[in-house]
Amino acid sequence: MLQLECLLRLALLLCVSFGFLLHPAVTAVIPLGSKLSVVDNNCWVSTNGDFAFGFFNITDEPNQFSVGIRFNSKSIPYSQQTLVWIAGGHVKVSNVSYFQLTPQGELVLFDSLHGVTAWTSGTGNGSVVSAALHDNGNLVLIDAKQKVIWQSFDNPSDTLLPGQRLSVSKYLRASSKDLETSYYSLYLNASGRLQLRWESNIVYWTSESHSSTANLTASITSDGSFQLQDQHSKAVWSVFGEDHNDSVSYRFLRLDLDGNLRLYSWMEDSQSWRSVWQAVDNQCKVFATCGERGVCVFNASGSAECRCPFKTIETNKCLVPNKQDCASGTEMKVYKNIYLYGIYPPDDSIVMSSLQQCEQLCQNDSQCTVATFSNIGSPQCSIKKTKYITGYEDPSLTSISFVRSCADPFAVNLSFTMSPPSEPSPHRLCVSCLVGAASGTFFIVGFVQLGIVFFICRRKSSTMRRVTLAFTFPNSKGLMVLSFAEIKSVTGDLKNQVGPNMFKGVLPSNRVIAIKDLNASIDERKFRSAVLKIGNIHHKNLMKLEGYCCEFNHRYLVYEYPKNGSLDKYLDDCTLCKKLTWRKRVEICSSVAKAICYLHSGCREFISHGNLKCENVMLDENSVAKVSEYGFAIVNGEATYCGFSAEKDVADFGKLVLTLLTGCRDHEQVCEWAYKEWLEERATNVVDKRIDGCANSDELERALRIAFWCVQSDERKRPSMEEVVRVLDGTLNVDPPPPPFHLAFDPQENGSESEIESVV
Numbered sequence: 037m038l039q040l041e042c043l044l045r046l047a048l049l050l051c052v053s054f055g056f057l058l059h060p061a062v063t064a065v066i067p068l069g070s071k072l073s074v075v076d077n078n079c080w081v082s083t084n085g086d087f088a089f090g091f092f093n094i095t096d097e098p099n100q101f102s103v104g105i106r107f108n109s110k111s112i113p114y115s116q117q118t119l120v121w122i123a124g125g126h127v128k129v130s131n132v133s134y135f136q137l138t139p140q141g142e143l144v145l146f147d148s149l150h151g152v153t154a155w156t157s158g159t160g161n162g163s164v165v166s167a168a169l170h171d172n173g174n175l176v177l178i179d180a181k182q183k184v185i186w187q188s189f190d191n192p193s194d195t196l197l198p199g200q201r202l203s204v205s206k207y208l209r210a211s212s213k214d215l216e217t218s219y220y221s222l223y224l225n226a227s228g229r230l231q232l233r234w235e236s237n238i239v240y241w242t243s244e245s246h247s248s249t250a251n252l253t254a255s256i257t258s259d260g261s262f263q264l265q266d267q268h269s270k271a272v273w274s275v276f277g278e279d280h281n282d283s284v285s286y287r288f289l290r291l292d293l294d295g296n297l298r299l300y301s302w303m304e305d306s307q308s309w310r311s312v313w314q315a316v317d318n319q320c321k322v323f324a325t326c327g328e329r330g331v332c333v334f335n336a337s338g339s340a341e342c343r344c345p346f347k348t349i350e351t352n353k354c355l356v357p358n359k360q361d362c363a364s365g366t367e368m369k370v371y372k373n374i375y376l377y378g379i380y381p382p383d384d385s386i387v388m389s390s391l392q393q394c395e396q397l398c399q400n401d402s403q404c405t406v407a408t409f410s411n412i413g414s415p416q417c418s419i420k421k422t423k424y425i426t427g428y429e430d431p432s433l434t435s436i437s438f439v440r441s442c443a444d445p446f447a448v449n450l451s452f453t454m455s456p457p458s459e460p461s462p463h464r465l466c467v468s469c470l471v472g473a474a475s476g477t478f479f480i481v482g483f484v485q486l487g488i489v490f491f492i493c494r495r496k497s498s499t500m501r502r503v504t505l506a507f508t509f510p511n512s513k514g515l516m517v518l519s520f521a522e523i524k525s526v527t528g529d530l531k532n533q534v535g536p537n538m539f540k541g542v543l544p545s546n547r548v549i550a551i552k553d554l555n556a557s558i559d560e561r562k563f564r565s566a567v568l569k570i571g572n573i574h575h576k577n578l579m580k581l582e583g584y585c586c587e588f589n590h591r592y593l594v595y596e597y598p599k600n601g602s603l604d605k606y607l608d609d610c611t612l613c614k615k616l617t618w619r620k621r622v623e624i625c626s627s628v629a630k631a632i633c634y635l636h637s638g639c640r641e642f643i644s645h646g647n648l649k650c651e652n653v654m655l656d657e658n659s660v661a662k663v664s665e666y667g668f669a670i671v672n673g674e675a676t677y678c679g680f681s682a683e684k685d686v687a688d689f690g691k692l693v694l695t696l697l698t699g700c701r702d703h704e705q706v707c708e709w710a711y712k713e714w715l716e717e718r719a720t721n722v723v724d725k726r727i728d729g730c731a732n733s734d735e736l737e738r739a740l741r742i743a744f745w746c747v748q749s750d751e752r753k754r755p756s757m758e759e760v761v762r763v764l765d766g767t768l769n770v771d772p773p774p775p776p777f778h779l780a781f782d783p784q785e786n787g788s789e790s791e792i793e794s795v796v
């Protein structure tokens with residue numbers, strides 16, 4: 037009975053994916069001599085029907101075929117039946133080709149049109165007795181003792197399936213049009229670290245370090261994580277997809293064409309693959325992701341796009357102009373907030389120089405095509421002598437690039453952020469702006485609306501599910517949606533205040549949460565979309581948003597509970613403030629800097645905090661700082677979404693540092709006084725007298741210098757948060773800052789800036 041059923045099932049498993057001609061060979065065993073060809077359009081299918089092996093059209097090119105394995109499940113529509121393995125990586129053959137398991141036990145791809153063997157498995161010494169396409173998508177060749185002689189799982193192309201292992205010195209390679217172009221690979225190196233590489237030499241992502249290095253393999257698990265395991269199958273490093281532990285029928289890990297490594301899950305509801313984890317959060321930080329197609333930038337809907345700010349001289353390529361093509365000489369064009377780098381060759385020469393010198397250096401050197409000025413602690417100019425240039429643009433970037441361009445009076449202005457460096461920077465993209473649209477022309481509003489609609493549509497199905505799950509599964513990874521009545525009930529009528537406008541609450545499951553009253557009127561739709569976006573942000577120094585309430589005029593945010601409350605409480609209370617030792621304060625500065633840096637440049641798009649202050653810095657049970665209320669800028673009780681910038685956050689951060697160091701909350705006065713003390717080499721005077729023990733003088737100098745740079749009244753002098761983080765970490769030197777405000781005294785008389793010795 038059972039056997040009969042199996043036979044029926046086998047007979048019904050048709051080779052659906054390969055279209056119209058149905059000649060499936062559904063057998064557990066593929067005997068020697070079995071043959072597939074393009075004209076027969078036949079294939080081998082795994083017994084469970086999930087995978088099929090056969091020929092397929094790889095590109096739009098007519099009459100070009102590859103052979104390999106793809107998803108074949110009936111629950112996945114044809115267009116979504118993704119390829120998981122290609123013989124020879126990227127080998128293409130003509131329409132008169134065949135694939136055979138030869139009588140000698142070798143897999144051979146033969147192109148009859150050109151009379152060549154395009155690929156073989158190299159197993160033709162007679163030991164192979166049969167092949168099989170396993171239910172997990174592995175094509176194996178076995179000998180008479182059932183020993184595996186060869187398997188596709190050991191020779192991956194760009195994809196890893198559950199059950200497949202990537203061992204040391206093996207790699208995944210992103211598919212590319214041809215073998216000559218540059219390629220991305222995922223490589224497991226001899227010290228057991230995963231690396232994403234561009235060509236063979238540029239590493240742009242590595243897995244975090246771990247203790248074990250012996251015989252590691254990388255694999256994905258069916259519950260949705262990507263791991264490195266030791267020889268006892270114990271995970272020594274893992275990352276988790278957003279839907280980890282959810283029941284998902286199909287998953288795979290793929291190194292995509294854009295150079296990012298992503299974990300995908302099959303979504304039954306939307307009948308599509310969804311990326312649930314990616315290695316490089318910010319797509320624009322993938323080396324050469326835009327290659328010769330220009331500069332990477334996030335568009336209004338938060339997708340990375342390649343745009344060409346330069347004049348194109350060759351179709352499909354975004355090369356910087358060739359100076360020979362310029363009829364009326366060349367000039368340097370200025371591009372703000374853009375970092376450019378060379379890709380062929382990838383190394384640029386770097387010199388220390390000022391902004392003006394940087395431009396001149398390039399202008400005076402006829403070989404120089406592009407120069408990028410950036411001030412990462414010390415002012416740097418990187419000079420590129422190649423026309424193969426790429427880069428990224430981001431409102432939070434302080435880099436300024438100069439491109440040698442034709443001084444042709446009739447040249448079309450293709451620039452999108454071209455402006456002289458002294459002008460205020462153009463419109464900034466941030467979550468706030470996305471949901472706000474308070475400013476701007478009709479065009480911008482339309483653009484933004486598009487973004488919202490796109491976003492809402494994309495999120496709709498999962499949000500709906502989350503709403504119903506809210507109370508029944510408070511641990512589910514979605515956002516809880518609470519009614520105002522529920523807010524009152526879990527907080528005991530908003531009685532237990534743990535910070536400004538923040539209340540402690542207990543869910544029916546006994547889990548403790550913090551509820552922040554935004555105390556502001558924010559349009560419901562804007563609030564919801566902002567909340568959904570912010571709910572996706574994860575950083576160890578950002579308070580995790582767990583839910584929200586949006587009912588009538590009530591706007592509440594539900595966060596994980598910070599056991600030790602807000603920072604202002606510690607500074608205002610004489611006994612509590614003793615707990616803030618010098619070490620703790622330095623740690624808090626560094627944690628907050630990392631959190632804001634992440635908001636500015638670690639997410640898929642720029643997010644401003646807008647309202648950074650002690651009241652919004654929380655301490656968890658280990659007194660680790662966690663920033664709250666990010667993405668919602670509240671001024672005078674009115675939530676304003678636009679006009680908040682990286683520079684404002686940087687200045688707010690500077691004030692926060694001064695507050696923490698001095699213990700004095702009136703930063704306007706403190707700053708001027710502290711600067712004077714520092715200038716006159718009495719820095720230790722500014723340290724909060726309530727701290728037991730001494731401040732580390734090196735850390736103090738570093739923290740003060742960077743704080744004074746942050747609060748410069750001239751916004752352009754303020755550093756980026758990335759630089760701030762590096763200075764606080766001690767990996768970057770910082771010059772003595774000029775007076776942040778217009779001082780009543782002239783610093784030149786008290787000792788000129790250049791006389792102050794750098795202590796770091």
Ligand SMILES: *[C@@H]1O[C@H](CO)[C@@H](O)[C@H](O)[C@H]1NC(C)=O
Nearest residue numbers: 054055077092093096097098
């Ligand atoms: C391959 O592509 C061509 C056109 O691009 C199409 O006519 C043909 O049916 C495809 N063949 C298969 C096997 O999908």
Ligand SMILES: *[C@@H]1O[C@H](CO)[C@@H](O)[C@H](O)[C@H]1NC(C)=O
Nearest residue numbers: 075098099100130131132149
């Ligand atoms: C194979 O491709 C050639 C062109 O390369 C074309 O002329 C021929 O008709 C194709 N044959 C089949 C069977 O599709």
Ligand SMILES: *[C@@H]1O[C@H](CO)[C@@H](O)[C@H](O)[C@H]1NC(C)=O
Nearest residue numbers: 158159160161162163164185
């Ligand atoms: C045949 O070749 C395979 C792969 O090269 C090798 O693993 C196997 O030991 C060989 N078997 C014999 C009988 O030579």
Ligand SMILES: *[C@@H]1O[C@H](CO)[C@@H](O)[C@H](O)[C@H]1NC(C)=O
Nearest residue numbers: 225226227228229231239242
């Ligand atoms: C492996 O990669 C890590 C991180 O990129 C690197 O530090 C280490 O030196 C590499 N090991 C070898 C043996 O190349």
Ligand SMILES: *[C@@H]1O[C@H](CO)[C@@H](O)[C@H](O)[C@H]1NC(C)=O
Nearest residue numbers: 248249250251252266267268
């Ligand atoms: C790694 O595996 C090989 C073969 O499986 C074994 O000989 C070797 O001892 C292992 N190395 C370690 C450090 O366990």
Ligand SMILES: *[C@@H]1O[C@H](CO)[C@@H](O)[C@H](O)[C@H]1NC(C)=O
Nearest residue numbers: 259276277278279280281513
């Ligand atoms: C998945 O489930 C395991 C065991 O129940 C648990 O330890 C783990 O934290 C869960 N992962 C996530 C991301 O919820």
Ligand SMILES: *[C@@H]1O[C@H](CO)[C@@H](O)[C@H](O)[C@H]1NC(C)=O
Nearest residue numbers: 335336337338339341486487
């Ligand atoms: C942003 O880019 C994505 C991917 O290229 C595209 O689908 C989307 O329409 C773009 N959105 C806007 C507003 O340009």
Ligand SMILES: *[C@@H]1O[C@H](CO)[C@@H](O)[C@H](O)[C@H]1NC(C)=O
Nearest residue numbers: 392393394396397398399400
């Ligand atoms: C560039 O050339 C100009 C004029 O020849 C000169 O004045 C200037 O100092 C040069 N700048 C640099 C940085 O070499």
Ligand SMILES: *[C@@H]1O[C@H](CO)[C@@H](O)[C@H](O)[C@H]1NC(C)=O
Nearest residue numbers: 445446447448449450454455
């Ligand atoms: C290009 O931009 C420059 C500076 O903004 C401007 O002076 C010039 O007139 C523009 N040219 C054209 C053709 O629009």
